[in-house]
Amino acid sequence: MVAFxxxxxxxxSLAGRLLRYMLEDEEALAAALDPxxxxxxxxxxxxAVHRVLARTNWQKIADGRTARDVHPEAVAxxxxxxxxxxxAAGNP
Incomplete structure (x- = not known):
């Protein structure tokens, strides 16, 4: 996973395509939430929150920690x- x-x-070129996928995800989510x-x-x-959390978790694992070790911090x-x-969305 780290190598990938x-x-x-x-x-x-791969990073650019990833950005394109993220923008498409954002557009689809926006359409589902509110026009x-x-x-x-x-x-x-x-x-944005998803991206930051994913990169944070990836960096911890790339630094040598296991997914099991990172999990409690990732949840928090x-x-x-x-x-x-x-x-902000009106949910408790």
Whole structure:
């Protein structure tokens, strides 16, 4: 997994395609959430949080930790990161 991520993020054409996939995901999520700017803003926030959490977890594993060791921190980080988004969307 670490080698795959390095390959993707260090190869400009693959990194560019990954960005394209992320933008398509954002557009699809926005369409499902709300047809206006509110949906686009919410989708952008969700995608950004996902990207930061994924990169953080990847870096910890690339630094030599196991997924099992990282898991409790990843769950806590996700809870912390998504809490404001849940609140903004009107969910407790």
């Amino acid at each position: 991520h390095r390959l993707v993020f260090m190869t400009p 206006g700017v509110r949906g686009r803003l919410q989708a952008a926030q969700v995608i 980080d996700a809870d912390q990161a998504f809490a404001p988004l849940r609140h």
